[in-house]
Amino acid sequence: MIETRGLRKSFRSRAGRETxxxxxxxxxxxxxxxxxxxxxxxxxxxxxxxTLRMLATLIExxxxxxxxxxxxxxxxxxxxxxxxxxxxQGGSTWDESTAREELVLHARMYGISxxxxxxxxxxxxxxxxxxxxxxxxxxxxxxxxxxxxEIALGIIHEPKIVFLDEPTTGLDPQSRAHMWDEIxxxxxxxxxxxxxxxxxxxxxxxxxxxxxxxxxxVVAEGTPTELKREISGDVVLVGLDLAATPQAAQTLDxxxxxxxxxxxxxGGLRLYVDEGATAIPQVLRRLDHAGLELRSIELHxxxxxxxxxxxxxxxxxxx
Amino acid sequence: MKxxxxxxxxxxxxxxxxxxxxxxxxxxxxxxxxxxxxxxxLLKPALNAPTQAAAYKIFxxxxxxxxxxxxxxxQGFGLIAELRAGVIERSRVTPISRLxxxxxxxxxxxxxxxxxxxxxxxxxxxxxxxxxxxDLLLAYLMLAxxxxxxxxxxxxxALKVKSEDALAPLMNTVAQPVLLLSGILLPLTFAPGWLxxxxxxxxxxxxxxxxxxxxxxxxxxxxxxxGLSITAVLAALGVYWAARQFARSVR
Ligand SMILES: Nc1ncnc2c1ncn2[C@@H]1O[C@H](COP(=O)(O)OP(=O)(O)O)[C@@H](O)[C@H]1O
Ligand SMILES: [Mg+2]
Numbered sequence: 001m002i003e004t005r006g007l008r009k010s011f012r013s014r015a016g017r018e019t020x021x022x023x024x025x026x027x028x029x030x031x032x033x034x035x036x037x038x039x040x041x042x043x044x045x046x047x048x049x050x051t052l053r054m055l056a057t058l059i060e061x062x063x064x065x066x067x068x069x070x071x072x073x074x075x076x077x078x079x080x081x082x083x084x085x086x087x088x089q090g091g092s093t094w095d096e097s098t099a100r101e102e103l104v105l106h107a108r109m110y111g112i113s114x115x116x117x118x119x120x121x122x123x124x125x126x127x128x129x130x131x132x133x134x135x136x137x138x139x140x141x142x143x144x145x146x147x148x149x150e151i152a153l154g155i156i157h158e159p160k161i162v163f164l165d166e167p168t169t170g171l172d173p174q175s176r177a178h179m180w181d182e183i184x185x186x187x188x189x190x191x192x193x194x195x196x197x198x199x200x201x202x203x204x205x206x207x208x209x210x211x212x213x214x215x216x217x218v219v220a221e222g223t224p225t226e227l228k229r230e231i232s233g234d235v236v237l238v239g240l241d242l243a244a245t246p247q248a249a250q251t252l253d254x255x256x257x258x259x260x261x262x263x264x265x266x267g268g269l270r271l272y273v274d275e276g277a278t279a280i281p282q283v284l285r286r287l288d289h290a291g292l293e294l295r296s297i298e299l300h301x302x303x304x305x306x307x308x309x310x311x312x313x314x315x316x317x318x319x
Numbered sequence: 320m321k322x323x324x325x326x327x328x329x330x331x332x333x334x335x336x337x338x339x340x341x342x343x344x345x346x347x348x349x350x351x352x353x354x355x356x357x358x359x360x361l362l363k364p365a366l367n368a369p370t371q372a373a374a375y376k377i378f379x380x381x382x383x384x385x386x387x388x389x390x391x392x393x394q395g396f397g398l399i400a401e402l403r404a405g406v407i408e409r410s411r412v413t414p415i416s417r418l419x420x421x422x423x424x425x426x427x428x429x430x431x432x433x434x435x436x437x438x439x440x441x442x443x444x445x446x447x448x449x450x451x452x453x454d455l456l457l458a459y460l461m462l463a464x465x466x467x468x469x470x471x472x473x474x475x476x477a478l479k480v481k482s483e484d485a486l487a488p489l490m491n492t493v494a495q496p497v498l499l500l501s502g503i504l505l506p507l508t509f510a511p512g513w514l515x516x517x518x519x520x521x522x523x524x525x526x527x528x529x530x531x532x533x534x535x536x537x538x539x540x541x542x543x544x545x546g547l548s549i550t551a552v553l554a555a556l557g558v559y560w561a562a563r564q565f566a567r568s569v570r
Contacts, residue, residue, distance in 0.1 A: 056412050056413060057411075057412065058408060058411055060567075081412060081413060081414045082413070082414055086409075086412040088409065090405050091404060091405045092406060092408065092409035093404065093405075093406075094336075094401070094404055095405050096339060096340070097332075098337065101332075101335075105328070106409070107411060108328055109325075109413035109414050109415040110415075110416065113531050129338065153409065157413075199403055208353065
């Protein structure tokens with residue numbers, strides 16, 4: 001559905017007299033399949049929005065190519081516009097107009113007739129549970145309601161692909177869960193959904209496939225499960241008293257299923273193992289044998305943050 | 320055809336939002352009326368005019384051109400608000416004509432200016448101003464072209480600078496000399512030669528002269544076609560340039 005090769009964009013920004021060049025996107029290759037929720041995961045400033053704005057024809061790439069829903073981004077941007085929907089990061093509704101007016105206007109900007117636009121607006125308001133507020137000014141909406149109007153705007157012309165730039169940023173947990181349902185519903189309707197996010201749990205739970213982006217480059221791509229599997233094995237956290245830790249380390253070091261062993265400063269061990277589920281009973285047996293009492297035992301499966309950490313050397317939570 | 324439809328779509332939306340704001344409508348009507356009523360008593364002695372009507376023939380066209388210039392130049396602020404709200408970005412991902420995005424907005428500015436102009440003219444009629452309807456319509460055309468140009472330029476600049484903080488001083492610096500050197504409020508007939516020399520390079524000075532000639536019933540005067548041609552050319556250039564900014568503006 002989307003295929004990009006070597007997509008690049010730099011910005012020149014002026015600070016005083018000096019001009020600085022920011023390489024916002026440095027050669028992005030992507031293949032997004034029809035009907036999937038594809039996620040772009042990365043910290044702020046990674047270049048997610050810039051990539052999306054290039055794909056949505058809002059800014060011209062400095063280099064590279066892209067085909068979007070069968071239309072060539074460079075040769076036929078007008079056709080790309082007809083086939084995609086785009087919901088910008090910072091909102092797209094006007095305070096003084098109502099959801100219904102915005103939807104009708106937006107549909108008509110796509111060349112849809114007035115009567116048809118009104119029908120579509122009514123249907124979209126219904127689908128997004130907005131009918132109750134449809135004729136109130138947008139400035140009176142809650143964050144979640146407003147975001148739903150914006151998504152409805154993005155799909156009013158029934159595009160093949162919709163780009164959602166950080167659709168859940170700034171929403172409370174309940175509205176977020178609600179928004180996830182809406183996004184899944186779009187996929188169920190046969191649409192291809194391309195979202196950006198800097199939330200690990202969102203990428204993990206919502207997306208069929210993700211590309212992890214950092215500093216203008218895609219550093220990893222795959223299904224969340226595949227990506228996590230690449231980070232070999234699980235981590236078993238063994239909670240111990242400080243006094244018992246050295247002996248426990250001695251006992252477990254050299255066990256065939258322990259790939260690597262680290263002691264924790266406050267007492268306890270971190271064991272890197274292939275398969276946590278089979279390692280834990282053996283650890284328990286061994287420590288019991290040695291007469292060591294343990295306070296806790298925890299299985300830590302690799303998260304997307306661990307993937308990000310191994311690929312970039314930084315934690316996404318910190319950046 | 321598509322272009323006309325797109326322009327109409329944007330124009331309709333803009334007019335609808337304008338009418339929804341009663342404060343704006345009130346200010347738009349009230350302001351020119353104030354000019355007319357508070358300036359009126361000063362006019363005859365200040366212009367050394369033989370009658371009140373003669374004074375109005377000089378003052379009213381200047382006032383109208385002034386409104387056209389300022390009404391247009393400050394429209395960019397509204398666009399920056401739309402830019403910030405993401406409305407422009409949202410429009411630019413649709414296949415709508417980029418020229419229509421500009422023209423729909425500029426035409427709203429032209430229409431609201433013409434409404435002001437009609438109110439002022441009607442009021443001035445009470446004060447004994449007399450103009451032929453044909454001349455008046457041509458004068459309105461001149462005003463429409465001026466407003467079209469200034470609002471288009473203001474939109475283009477707004478898309479370039481993207482912030483009110485930059486737009487305000489910029490527009491003021493442009494507007495001030497333009498205003499002072501166009502003889503808008505007082506004709507430059509009494510000005511020293513060097514000042515008139517500079518004014519000759521000010522297109523608005525030609526526009527004011529043309530409008531005054533029309534109000535004076537002097538349709539045959541060269542000033543009329545000169546003023547109309549200059550404003551028409553500048554309006555076309557302004558619209559062309561600003562539409563390009565709509566086509567390629569970044570964020
Ligand atoms: N219009 C612009 N002018 C200058 N720099 C920009 C512009 N847009 C984005 N950038 C820079 O490009 C980089 C990537 O930004 P962005 O694509 O918005 O990242 P993300 O959406 O992943 O947070 C950042 O360093 C940002 O400051
Ligand atoms: Mg972003």
